[in-house]
Amino acid sequence: MEFSVNHPFLYWIAGLVVVFVIAQSAFFLYKAIRQAKKLNIDAGVIRKTVFSSALFSIAPAVSILVGVITLSKFLGLPLPWLRLSVLGAVTYELPAATMAASTMNATVNETIISAQTFSVIVWVMTVGILSGLLLVLFGLKKIQGGMSSLTGKDKRWGQILSDSLFLGMISAFVGLLFANVRSGLPGFVPIVVALVSALLMAICGILIKKLKWTWLEQYAMPICMLGAMALSIPITGLMQ
Amino acid sequence: MMKQQETVKNLSAYERSVHLHGRVWGAMALTLMLMVPIAVCVYFDAWPPLTAVFKALLGVAPLYWTVGIIEVFTFVPMLGTGGSYLGFVTGNLTNLKVPAALNAMQAAKVRAGTEEGDVISTIAIASSSIITTLIIALGVFLLGSIQPLLESPALKPAFDNILPAMFGALGVVFISKNPKIAVAPLLFMVVLFLAVPSLSSSVSVLVPVGALIAIGVARILYKKGMLNGKEGA
Numbered sequence: 001m002e003f004s005v006n007h008p009f010l011y012w013i014a015g016l017v018v019v020f021v022i023a024q025s026a027f028f029l030y031k032a033i034r035q036a037k038k039l040n041i042d043a044g045v046i047r048k049t050v051f052s053s054a055l056f057s058i059a060p061a062v063s064i065l066v067g068v069i070t071l072s073k074f075l076g077l078p079l080p081w082l083r084l085s086v087l088g089a090v091t092y093e094l095p096a097a098t099m100a101a102s103t104m105n106a107t108v109n110e111t112i113i114s115a116q117t118f119s120v121i122v123w124v125m126t127v128g129i130l131s132g133l134l135l136v137l138f139g140l141k142k143i144q145g146g147m148s149s150l151t152g153k154d155k156r157w158g159q160i161l162s163d164s165l166f167l168g169m170i171s172a173f174v175g176l177l178f179a180n181v182r183s184g185l186p187g188f189v190p191i192v193v194a195l196v197s198a199l200l201m202a203i204c205g206i207l208i209k210k211l212k213w214t215w216l217e218q219y220a221m222p223i224c225m226l227g228a229m230a231l232s233i234p235i236t237g238l239m240q
Numbered sequence: 241m242m243k244q245q246e247t248v249k250n251l252s253a254y255e256r257s258v259h260l261h262g263r264v265w266g267a268m269a270l271t272l273m274l275m276v277p278i279a280v281c282v283y284f285d286a287w288p289p290l291t292a293v294f295k296a297l298l299g300v301a302p303l304y305w306t307v308g309i310i311e312v313f314t315f316v317p318m319l320g321t322g323g324s325y326l327g328f329v330t331g332n333l334t335n336l337k338v339p340a341a342l343n344a345m346q347a348a349k350v351r352a353g354t355e356e357g358d359v360i361s362t363i364a365i366a367s368s369s370i371i372t373t374l375i376i377a378l379g380v381f382l383l384g385s386i387q388p389l390l391e392s393p394a395l396k397p398a399f400d401n402i403l404p405a406m407f408g409a410l411g412v413v414f415i416s417k418n419p420k421i422a423v424a425p426l427l428f429m430v431v432l433f434l435a436v437p438s439l440s441s442s443v444s445v446l447v448p449v450g451a452l453i454a455i456g457v458a459r460i461l462y463k464k465g466m467l468n469g470k471e472g473a
Binding site for chain 1: 254257258259261262263265266267268269270272273274276277279280281283284285286287288289292293295296297299300301304305306308309311312313314316317318321322324325326328329330331332333334335336338339340342343344346347348350351352353355356358359360362363364365366367368369370371372373374375376377379380383387390391394395397398399400401402403404405406407408409410411412413414415417418421422425426428429430432433434437439440441443446447448449450451452453454455457458462467
């Protein structure tokens with residue numbers, strides 16, 4: 001069979017995987033909503049969680065699509081589409097594909113024309129990221145059991161522990177904002193954008209508390225994120 | 241009302257069922273993912289040289305398998321049972337699914353580690369996965385008409401600044417709730433990135449480092465009775 005990185009067969013495979021991901025997500029969504037109702041979680045909260053999470057995901061999803069386009073220049077469209085719809089991220093897929101291509105003396109500057117090189121790349125991209133899924137699949141119960149024993153019966157310490165995990169993640173990403181400040185004024189753009197986003201969130205907080213705009217609680221995060229992204233355009237223009 | 245998760249033996253009927261379904265769907269996902277390279281090899285009759293695959297995996301797997309394992313231990317307590325089974329199949333955890341789950345739990349006023357937190361996190365991750373997958377699929381089919389827009393220089397700053405826009409708003413919420421715990425990991429990370437900017441490509445590995453610092457500081461403050469405010473409340 002004559003090979004092409006955009007062969008219809010590859011689109012069919014990618015489509016199959018994408019349908020699977022949507023089916024699994026829909027199954028878990030249905031199951032969680034049913035349980036939420038059993039737990040007497042307000043239907044409005046459930047509905048707002050769905051819409052807010054969907055709204056929150058639009059900008060990152062478009063950014064992932066940009067990643068698909070970037071990778072498509074040498075891998076074609078179906079493989080990046082498939083890979084970025086399942087476990088992984090562009091920060092992994094690009095180095096994995098580059099490494100695999102280099103072992104076959106190919107480069108990422110031109111479209112892959114050899115089926116064998118392509119198959120090496122597919123294997124490496126697939127197998128190189130499986131540890132998380134395997135560990136969750138075979139060890140999630142035990143891991144959660146071990147983590148429960150860390151907090152024991154001290155409920156308050158358990159709450160502080162989970163907040164500390166959130167802060168660990170947030171602090172790493174806040175630190176990341178400072179990575180390019182040595183490059184001069186443009187290096188401060190991410191910090192200013194984050195501050196603008198934080199300021200928008202503070203304004204939302206005031207609107208929620210003072211004006212009782214409770215509907216805003218669920219949508220504050222996506223609004224602040226999209227607002228800060230939009231404002232990053234003039235901010236970048238001013239600081240470069 | 242909130243049920244703190246107990247030991248494995250005391251799982252609720254819902255949690256037991258999520259574990260069962262999570263494993264079944266996870267096993268199917270794993271099989272499907274592995275079938276992709278097999279299908280490519282069979283259809284195009286192009287089996288790869290094993291040495292090339294192993295050589296490339298040697299350059300990739302040690303780092304990314306380690307990152308994957310670290311991510312499980314860091315994110316599972318945040319995502320809960322259903323969210324973990326789903327998130328570790330659908331991917332894009334640090335840049336999308338975990339922030340989406342944190343945001344949803346915060347807005348719904350439920351805590352991670354409770355059954356309420358678990359279901360809200362699962363709803364958030366499932367909704368996020370569906371919309372993300374649909375947008376990417378739609379984008380792939382409409383690529384001809386939207387590619388110039390997506391790659392336009394005018395929009396580039398917006399896409400370059402997704403993470404600052406996300407973590408600015410998320411950060412102010414969580415840091416203002418827990419300022420005493422937040423100071424040490426924040427200072428550590430800021431100084432670290434100022435000193436070694438090249439670490440920006442390894443931010444996933446630094447998440448558990450930040451978490452360990454925050455947990456250490458929180459434990460000390462908790463033992464000294466200095467977390468009696470709204471921290472952890």
